[in-house]
Amino acid sequence: MTAEDRTRPGSGTRRHGEAPRPTAGAAGTFVGMPAFPQAAARAVRDERLRANLRHATGTIRAKRAGAVAELDDWQHLRQAGKEIKDHTLAHLDHYLLQAEEAVTAAGGTVHWARDAAEANAIVTGLVEATGETEVVKVKSMATQEIRLNDALAEHGIAAYETDLAELIVQLGDDEPSHILVPAIHRNRGQIRDIFRERMAAWGRPAPEGLTDEPAELAEAARLHLREKFLRAKVGVSGANFLVAETGTVVIVESEGNGRMCLTLPKTLISVVGIEKVVPTWRDLEVFLQLLPRSSTAERMNPYTSTFTGTTDADGPSEFHLVLLDNGRTDTLADAVGRQALRCIRCSACLNVCPVYERTGGHAYGVPYPGPIGAILTPQLHGLQGALEASLPYASSLCGACYDVCPVAIDIPEVLVELRERSAQEAAGHTAERAAMGAATWLLDHPAAYRAATRAATAGRSLAPRQLPYPAAARNWTATRALPQVPAETFHQWWKKHDRPGGSARSSSQRPSQDGARDDPPSPRSSSPDDTPDTPQDQA
Amino acid sequence: MNDARDTVLARIRGALGDGAGRTPGPFPEDRRRYAASHTSADPGDRTALLAEHLADYRAHVHRTTEEELPSAVGRLLAAHGSRTVVVPPGLPEGWLAETDVEQVHDSGPLTAVELDAVDSVLTGCVLAIAETGTIVLDSGPGQGRRALSLVPDHHVCVIRAPEQVVASVPEAVARLDPARPQTWISGPSATSDIELDRVEGVHGPRTLDVVIVGGAG
Secondary structure, eight states, rough: TTTGGGGGGTTOOOOOSSSSSOOOOOTTTTTOOHHHHHHHHHHOOOOHHHHHHHHHHHHHHHHHHHHHHHHHTTHHHHHHHHHHHHHHTTTHHHHHHHHHHHHHHOOOOOEESHHHHHHHHHHHHHHHHHTTEEEEOOOOHHHTTTHHHHHHHHHOOOEEEEEEEEEEEEETTTOOSSOOOTTTTTHHHHHHHHHHHHHHHHSSSSOOOOOOHHHHHHHHHHHHHHHHHHHOOEEEEEOOOEEEEEEEEEEEEEEHHHHHHHHSSSEEEEEEEEEGEEGGGGHHHHHHHHHHHHHHHSSSSSSSEEEEOOOOTTTEEEEEEEETTTTTTHHHHHHGGGGGGGGOOOOOOHHOOOHHHOOOOGGGGOOOOOHHHHHHHHHHHHHHHHHHGGGSSSSSOHHHHHHTTTTOOOHHHHHOOOOOHHHSSSSOOOHOOOHHHHHHHHOHHHHHHHHHHHHHHHHHGGGGGGGGOOOHHHHHHHHSSSOOOOOOOOHHHHHHSSSTTTTGGOOGOOOOOOTTTOOOOOOOTSSSSGOOTOOGGHH | HHHHHHHHHHHHHHHHHHGTTTTOOOOOOGGOOOOOOHHHHHHHHHHHHHHHHHTTTTTTTEEOOTTHHHEEEEEEEETOOOEEEEOOOTOOGGGGTOOOOOEEEEOOOOHHHHHHHHHHEEOOEEEEEEETTEEEEEHHHTTTTTTGSSSSSEEEEEEEETEEEESHHHHHHHSSSSTOOEEESSOOOOOEEETEEEESSSSOOSSSEEEEEOOOO
């Protein structure tokens, strides 16, 4: 299947009344998706979008803090979650083979997909083999990522999203903007309008006199989707966890649409990223405590389904598991960036992010927005695209995302690593490369370095606090003061003080004599926001 | 297809370098430093906490005794206005001794459309978790296949206290059999999809009545 095949026909629709929607490209990204700064600039001018996001993220932040505070061992759970995922990733080949064996033994069929096109071809073929022309879907990030619905549509198969927020996105011909609540950019009034205008074209119309009360909107979705659930023969899902030792698939949800899709159809197809595997059934005791409290701020989400292969006279008689790579092995190869694969898609990092709260999710591209998207998308797709190259900069590095992450992904650390790679690999950073080249030469030539720094201190009274040009430098200093040039260079200072008994070598400044320093370094110690001389980076 | 499998495995082994291909030891026990439970070991406290947490998420909680259970079930079905109730295989007959609501058995089995026409479903459970306000069904006797407790709009679930009540998620996971299909239920169907605010009542049963039998209620 070529990239052109996967371009959605009739995609000239708009996202909340703005730019034309870009078309899907080969890597599951968007051809022509603007870099983050351009997309964000447009988003922050949308007053209604900002109000919707401020309201929704503010609501969930306070609730999450309360749900987490109930467990006094939260940090131990978080550490165990992190370590179990790291252990799994370090032996990923072993655990995937174990899962494959267990699923097969329990009556399921396992398929492997190197990329989006291969996964879409597998699922399309499986649906076509049933003779059905429609499927019901549980909300799934993996199938968003591979744009499965578009691929199915090209083969005449209608895929009905059944999660309420996904339904809102699908009916509105829109794109998701949040991992947990894909329609977070819509408020209740907008949702009512979409239901009134679009439900009839997809099936049962919205009830007469529908108001914007959330309970009424939920009821409208219940009525609209019920007929689809009752006649569905094929269900498609992702998975939250795949247990290697037993082959058990775990799906966490709230509405019951997941249960409908997992139990009523005859055939079930689950598309699962290879990083979703956990070694043992027991490991769920960690993740089923971490995920709901981080995600919807509940002690437990309303419904969790677990199933192992097929069961006689209960649920689907045919089960297919599609294991998806699609860039995950590239991510695994990066020793720093690999930690992004620990993600359990809770979306807590989105809800606390000052950048996400102002720009919304669309600016990050689809389907992974917010801080986790800023490190996941460039690693899954590579840094060549304009959007991907800009995403590592879509952060103030304030670290709030790391603090709330239930599996302790150090997002700022990965962002900084990706900035370095972006500067080295991607186009568009010529000024930075030129500056680094000049610095390298100076550091290789001590005499020239001393001359340059002496010249800088001599001219310190002339140093501006803002840079007049070029434009990029002027913009950068418009909101930041340049550091003051000191009166003497470090070399000059050292010469004066580097004498036996001189103050520069007083024992109090020698870490080797500081007996209290045997703690391991904090995991954040390498992050730039710990550096006290860059307060302008604090959000 | 096997090409894809070989390629993905080769990519993983390439990415991992030396660590790949070896059978790992189990995740070390001493790295599980979290608590096995956050709750008092007293069975009465555990059951009270379960009742409180079930109610937090809008399940209707009723405490009763073994003798009073049939009349409690009868009252709940009547209060919901139910004319029909699904009876899963293995449900104790006595539970429906004091109601004249029509009993529908899952023989055949029932189609989804037939199931949708039934007003209520009465089930037991395999266990309940106090700390999270969760009931777990595993399709065992008195529970039936998963669809039975999903499609009807009203679910009455009976928990035997204290023996079916565990304190915590780790205690529940240790007791459950992963080979059986499970449904963990915490309150009625709900969504947070409109402005991240929780609303009860979407696709699953919109009314969840939980009857706790025994446990010094």
